[in-house]
Amino acid sequence: MAGMTETMRTDLVNEVLSQIELENYMTNKGFELVEVEDEDTTVDGIIKFTNYKSQMWITATRDESDDILVEQIVNVTRFPGESTRVKPFQCYNDLKGVLDYFWNNKQYDCWLIGWLCALEGRRISDMLHLKWLDLYTNNGFFRDRLATLKEEKTGKIVAPPLNALAKQRIEEYYKLFDIDPMNNYRGMIFNRTYESARKALKKAVEACGIAYPVGWHSFRKYYANTLYKLHIQDANNVELIQSLMGHSDKKMTLIYIDEWHEQQDRYNDDLVKFLLAKERGEDVEISNSPIVALKADMFRELLSQCWDKALCGMDKFNGINEIIKAAEQSMTTTRKIA
Numbered sequence: 001m002a003g004m005t006e007t008m009r010t011d012l013v014n015e016v017l018s019q020i021e022l023e024n025y026m027t028n029k030g031f032e033l034v035e036v037e038d039e040d041t042t043v044d045g046i047i048k049f050t051n052y053k054s055q056m057w058i059t060a061t062r063d064e065s066d067d068i069l070v071e072q073i074v075n076v077t078r079f080p081g082e083s084t085r086v087k088p089f090q091c092y093n094d095l096k097g098v099l100d101y102f103w104n105n106k107q108y109d110c111w112l113i114g115w116l117c118a119l120e121g122r123r124i125s126d127m128l129h130l131k132w133l134d135l136y137t138n139n140g141f142f143r144d145r146l147a148t149l150k151e152e153k154t155g156k157i158v159a160p161p162l163n164a165l166a167k168q169r170i171e172e173y174y175k176l177f178d179i180d181p182m183n184n185y186r187g188m189i190f191n192r193t194y195e196s197a198r199k200a201l202k203k204a205v206e207a208c209g210i211a212y213p214v215g216w217h218s219f220r221k222y223y224a225n226t227l228y229k230l231h232i233q234d235a236n237n238v239e240l241i242q243s244l245m246g247h248s249d250k251k252m253t254l255i256y257i258d259e260w261h262e263q264q265d266r267y268n269d270d271l272v273k274f275l276l277a278k279e280r281g282e283d284v285e286i287s288n289s290p291i292v293a294l295k296a297d298m299f300r301e302l303l304s305q306c307w308d309k310a311l312c313g314m315d316k317f318n319g320i321n322e323i324i325k326a327a328e329q330s331m332t333t334t335r336k337i338a
Contacts, residue, residue, distance in 0.1 A: 004029065005075045008056065012070040019194050020125035022047070022058075022068055030249050031056055033217065034085075045071075052255065053077075066193045086213045088221035088258060089118075095222055097208040098201070109190045110200050112173045117219030119166040120146055121227075121244055124197060124216040130189045132181040135162065135170060140182050142167050160244050220245075221256050228257040302326060 008029065017025070023033055031049035047058045047068070059072040089095040095118060102111035113127045137143055145159040146166075174181060198216065205214045224241050231237045242253040277284045302323055309319040 002075070005056070005073060008073050012058070012073060014070065016063075016067050016069050018067055018125070018129065020123070020129050022070075023123055023125050026056070027246070027252075028248060030252065032252065066195075086215035086218050086221070088225040088256075089214070089218055090212060094208065094210055094214075095219070098204045098210075098214075101204040101207050102200070105204075107200055108173060108176060109192050110197060110204075112169060113190065113192075113197065114201075114219055115169040116166060117216065118222050119163060119169070120160050121220055121223035122146070122160070123220060125194065128190055128192060128194060128197070131186060132189060133185050135189075136181050136185070138185065142170075221258070224253065224256040225258055228259065 012022075012025070026032070026049045030051045032051075034048035034050050034055065045059055045061060047060055049056045049058070054075055054077045057074045057076050058070055059074075060068045060070050062068055089098075099111055099114050102108070102114060113124060116122065116127050116130075117124055134146060135143060143162055146162045173179075201214070201216055224245055227241050227244070228237055231240075234240070238250060238253055238257070238259075241257065242250055245253055245256060247253045247256075274284055274286075305323060305326065306319070309322070
């Protein structure tokens with residue numbers, strides 16, 4: 001970690017970056033912004049990032065353009081208190097309630113930013129720097145994919161599909177103000193700083209009575225979490241979501257979709273149930289039977305073989321043994337390929 005800290009200091013100290021450039025750089029290093037419901041992102045001039053093992057505290061100052069001058073970087077493994085990590089919106093009604101609050105209070109920029117964060121899985125810093133040319137081609141048609149700023153530190157571009165609902169919300173926004181995107185093609189869409197957006201969201205969350213911690217990352221996490229739940233049966237769902245989120249680390253994606261922490265909770269709950277059962281004198285066995293992972297096509301093939309063997313009148317015991325042998329061979333082949 002000391003080596004990484006020194007690398008960050010070499011790359012960042014005395015550099016002036018936008019919020020998006022700083023977040024993109026830290027994400028590439030495996031850190032995400034610490035964002036909590038009742039705390040400024042920048043507290044006493046310190047911007048905090050975490051990889052869930054330690055934190056990087058970046059001492060910085062902001063100018064009138066909201067650009068950041070990095071002054072110092074410190075790796076912190078023990079920190080006072082406990083930060084409340086923001087969660088994805090727990091249900092659609094909570095998400096919609098916040099967005100409706102923005103609309104009803106004529107905070108239309110926050111309304112569109114929220115929708116785009118939830119529909120495209122982008123960070124708010126990405127959204128705040130959007131230009132009309134990121135959404136439209138120069139002949140006035142929507143782009144197929146969201147073309148966003150190129151990360152200066154990594155050169156990486158994440159361009160998720162610009163989906164139909166996102167296009168609908170964008171049209172509602174510019175028609176509301178009678179804006180012609182082509183007349184301001186290279187101009188910024190929004191005129192709002194991160195801190196003002198954070199404060200606006202805090203008021204919306206309070207007005208909606210949401211009790212769990214919510215921040216702007218909650219929209220992005222809702223995107224990832226909902227995609228995961230909609231495609232939970234797909235074998236490569238986490239990898240696909242990881243690519244859409246632009247994460248370099250699969251663990252970061254698991255944290256975003258809440259699967260990492262939910263699985264930790266399940267493990268702890270299972271331990272408690274086991275110990276309580278033992279305390280009651282119950283005879284509880286720990287099963288060592290392995291869980292066999294098969295690709296869908298192999299599972300289909302095994303079922304087909306079962307059917308064929310049944311039609312041929314094969315002895316059930318011999319048939320089962322042959323099927324198990326075929327499954328084991330498939331697992332061996334898969335391990336060799338991996």
